[in-house]
Amino acid sequence: MxxxxxxxxxxxxxxxxxxxxxxxxxxxxxxxxSRWHEAFRRITTGNAIISVLAVLLALIVGAIMIAFTDERVQSASAYFFARPGDTFVAIWDAVGGAYAAFFQGSIYNFRRDDFIAGIRPLTETLKFATPLIAAGLGVGLAFRVGMFNIGGRGQMLLAAAGAGWVAFSFDLPWGLHMIVAVVVGLLAGALWAGIAGLLKARTGAHEVIVTIMLNYVALYLVSWMLRTPGLLQAPGSNNPKTPPMKDTAIFPDLLPGPQLNLHFGFLLSIGAVFLVWWILDRSSLGFKFRAVGHNPNAARVAGINVKSMYVYAMLISGALVGLAGVHQVLGTVTTGFSSGIDAGIGFDAITVALLGRSTPFGILAAGLLFGAFKAGGFSMQAAEGVPIDIVLVVQSLIVLFIAAPPLVRAIFRLPQPGAKxxxxxxxxxxxxxxxxx
Known part of the structure; x- marks a missing residue:
């Protein structure tokens, strides 16, 4: 009641x-x-938005640097208070012209007469992105297991040496020659990275120190082989350079015409993206990798052999980074290579993996972006006189902003992750x- x-x-x-x-x-x-409010909250508290905003912030800072270093802006700013409009017009012309040149050098050049010539910048972007994607996948996979593979340079050098030696030393049928060269390069990169994994598993040695030291060992080892007749040095030459790769081992072009520099290695990198995705998200080995990466002690209690996971992860990581070295030898520098064959890709791969949040498809997008930076940076320098160093600064700022998510969230007033x-x-x-x- x-x-x-x-x-x-x-x-x-x-x-x-x-x-x-x-x-x-x-x-x-x-x-x-509401449903839309919940979706917006998930987007703003996720990690993907941080990567996008980090790139945006870096481009804004790059625009400021372009404006400050442009001679027309400096001249107009001398009489800013008399005619301020001239300064703003000069800034617009400098920044707009630089980024327009960046687009035309990396995506499509509207000034060309035909479509084939206009699309050439896109093929350059894909060509530069090809080794970055492969190396980024290797570094990102190690990140997922809680390891830092800083030895990309050494793994690329050993992979390039192995693939290059097979490519110029043997006479094999077309197709088979390329496959053997790729397999040898992958094995060389995997074994070189496996040293760091084995030392960590057996002795507890930190993989960062070991991989950095192995970079120097690989550099001087390959340099010695390039100066030793009968190993990598071209016969009858005193230069530390290999002979040219034989045609049967070179990656075939994917598009017709000498203007379009896109080779078969790009498909290998795309295939590697799906392979790493399957390993991490669909296989039992990937589950063990992720478990060890989240908490190795809990994984050990659950019955996972953590030491074996370290070795397996570094072997696969080294093979993927080695694929980048194979791309350089069989797809880019086919006329012979020297000790600079890595071209800094081993270290750029760390940035690509960070920007891609160590996910396969995120690394694919990050590799394409950095490939565009490489292709478009040269166009900005040639067309607008923008120093190529500004592009490098933009890349470095991307890493800085990604490494400081609270800073990005504070600038754009985004909610913190986990906030209700x-x-x-x-x-x-x-x-x-x-x-x-």
């Missing part, structure tokens, strides 16, 4: 409550957030309002 003196009952039935009885007001009702959305409260009618009704 309900109590008529209960304020809750009185509010529902309209019964008057004696004046000496205190009235308890109801707690305001909480309205759940503020519920929308609806006011409950007061007693007087109910009585009036």
């Amino acid at each position: 309900s109590n008529v003196n209960d304020p809750d009952v009185a509010l529902e039935t309209g019964t008057k409550v004696p004046p000496d009885e205190p009235v308890r007001e109801r707690e305001p009702a909480v309205e759940p957030p 959305p503020k519920p929308k409260r609806t006011r409950t009618p007061r007693k007087e309002e109910v009585a009036a009704k």
Whole structure:
């Protein structure tokens, strides 16, 4: 039986409550957030938005640097207070012209007469991105297991030496020659990285120190082989350079015409993206990798052989980074290579893996972006006189902003991850309002 003196009952039935009885007001009702509000919250608190905003911030800082270093802006700023419009026009022309040249040098050049010539910048972007994607996958896979593979340079050098030696030393049928060269290069990169994994598993040696030291060992080892006749040095030459690769081992072109520099290695990198995705997300080995990366102690208690996972992860990581070295030898520098064959890709791969959040498809997008930076940077320098160093600064700023997510969230006023959305409260009618009704 309900109590008529209960304020809750009185509010529902309209019964008057004696004046000496205190009235308890109801707690305001909480309205759940809408579906769109929840989706927006997930986007703004996710990691992908940080990568996008990091690139945007870096481009903004790059625009400021372009404006400050442009001679037309400097000249117009001398009489800024007399005619401020000239300065703003000069800034617009400098920044707009630089980024327009970047687009025409990396995506499509509208100034060319035909489509084939206009699309050539895109093929250059894909060509530069090909080894970056492969090396980024190797570094990213190691990240997922909780390891830092800083030895990309050494692994690329050994892979390039192995693939190059097969490519110029043996006479094999077309197709078979290329396959053997690729396999030898992958094995060389895997074994070189496996040294760091084995030392970590058996002795506890930190992989960062080991891989950095192995970079120097590989550099001087390959340099010695390039100066030793009968190993990598071209016969009859005193230069530290290999003979040219034989045609049967070179990657075939994917597009017709000498203008389009896109080779079969790009398909290998795309295949590596799907392979790494399958390993990490669909295989039992990938589950063990992720478990060790999250908490090696818990993985050990669950029965996972953590030491073996370290070795397996570095072997696969080294093979993927070695694929980048194979791309350089069989797809780019086919006329012979020297000790600079890595071209800094081993270290750029760390940036690509960070920007891609160590996910296969994120690394694919990051590799394409950095390939565009490489292709478009030269166009900016040639067409607008923008120093190529500004492109390098932009790349470095991307890493800086990605390494500091709180800074990016503070600049754009984004909610912190894990923060619960503020519920929308609806006011409950007061007693007087109910009585009036």
